[in-house]
Amino acid sequence: MRIGMQTWGSHGDVRPFLALAEGLHAAGHDVTLVVTTIDTDAYARMAARPGLRIEAAGAPLLGPAEAQGIMEEIYQVRDPMRQAATLMRLVFAPVEDAMFEAAQRLCAQSDLVIGHFIVHPLQVAAQHAGVPYASVFLAHGSLPTVHAHPLGTFGPTVNRALWWLTRRMLNGAFNHYPDRLRRQLGMPPLRDIIDDAWVSPRLTLMAVSPQICVRQPDWPAQVHVCGFLDMPNVAVEGALPAALDAFLAAGDAPVYMTLGSWTPEQPAAQRATLALFTEAARLAGCRAIIQSPSWQDCGVVSDDRVLYVSAAPHHAIFPRCAAVVHHGGAGTTQAATLAGKPSVVIAHISEQEHWGSELRRLGIAGKVLRRRDVTAARLARRIREVLGQPEMATRAAAIGAAMRRENGVQVAVGLIEREFGRND
Template identity: 30%
Template structure:
């Protein structure tokens, strides 16, 4: 069966899809990953077909406009919609239509506006997939896209309706495409539930762990949440200077803000250098897209652009990170306590959840960062062994799961239900 996986965003939005695609491919399906060019090598390295979506998310996040949008500035978001986002979305819609026309099924990230419409136009099975539980309503927790948590089950369930409001500004663009390109007559609107197609729920695939996030029994049958979608990466060879640093002292903290651009990266770097010096701890700093320079004159800090979290986290004492779903999952799998510095999106959700299960110190937002705040939390993780114990317990549960395999089982079961017997 030809299955297209459609996703855009950061590596945290793409790598789990590649892991799932790799499993489906191993079962004999012809899988095509449709995403940004930046991930072509990763897709082809894992022996998957690749089709480019012209959505330069990486370039956008590094631009001044993108940085303002990631900071959650609503004025900037509205201002940039027509000048930056709309042209990118128009290209994306054209690209996914071109590649999907011979697909037997599609699995799409909600960021790929148009996945729902493709399934409607082509009359093929569809799945909505996300590494964060943001789609199916539940009483158990507040919609992770919101920066706060509510205690009311009724309000929690209602909070998932905000998803439609967040995409409402794109409906005119999508509806024009539906009519002119797909030949569909109906319109998308805030009053239409886009998780239901032809009167039936579109199956939802969550790439997260039921050991960490509660599975709502009302989801049974149309939601799969069997575990994180980890990608089994090839063996990575660390550079000699990194090995020398690791061998020269006790396990370091690893710091990674990944794709999040810092407002004042030089100031944060100086702050981290001083904090680790005062705390008497060593650190590996992965600069990513944060804007931090790759060089530092501190003997107790090793800097690098990036390296596989699956390799470095197990070598670490603890992890300081932005709270992205993929980074959080990798830290949990490695059994490491955390300090989470949430910026936007679902990051506050993961920061709260990690605090609640006892594997993380209190969250530290960028505007609250200080040498004293970092030193206090570093000392807390080092002196309170409960954090490490809880992290090890979480890791033991996660390692028993096989999220990718069980999710693929769920997909095949649903496809069999929709395929007439011959």
């Protein structure tokens, strides 16, 4: 098949689509993946090869100060719905038209299109063109079920009422985005953003490990939990710094500390984050590897207790650490869990809080910290709690071992071929 794919977001939203694109290409399909992300230039430089192309569309041109301002505005908002609406307004809306143009080109050249569930431009273009469409969820908290709700599990009656209210709020906050594009094509407005845009009528992949996400009995029949869409290290993730081996060999396993795509770029904010992590490691009495892209410009110096790195491939370094402090992004969360390590989550947005709560439910993380009010003392206390519970490390190791026996890409490719055929 000729397959078009499209995603938007951070590296954690791109990496699973790279993995699935590689899997589909290996199965003999011709694949074009269009990405829209802050780091678009890095992906645009990835070399194409016959049958697999990576393209960029609509990269927002944000300087460090503007990006930092947007991040702070988003994570200072306490209401989850307002937070999501702010994210869409500030980061998605400016590139929506460019994404829509790319989506229409994909539909014109593809037998099937596959999109991140949030990328409504592809869903609208596919429906108008009559091209089969599959959607991919990277987190399971966005799909309604009477058995759970992101705010907590309260029983079927309360969960049902919460989801009814959530649907109404989602439709009020987000329907105007796809409806604007639909009007351009003479299409009627959406009835419900979840049922009519996010969930494909043919196939929806829940790209979360079954160790974390259990398929709910009231989900639509076309929703399948395929597992984490994982892949080997890619060039944009960098290589292990040479100093790492010596640091790891010089003492106890360290705690890895990163905020991933939520690491501030502005020098002052980056220095503040480094100070937060460094002081927390000192107070916790642990060795630490602290990831920050421009640490060399922030006046810090590595020693035998703390090593600063610009980047490191998580799949290579996480298994060699005692625990991982991270922001609770879907990719980093599953990478830490895959490595069999417990987590300390510093959430910036509600989806990250949900991931942190899920890890706590599994017994492999403590209570979630929030970026807007975290302090070095609070972070150090949470690190000590995690490192001081051997049963948490044992549980994390067992879950990681089970995840490593899964193959989410293989399962996803099989589901796609079963539903849409191979066009051989």
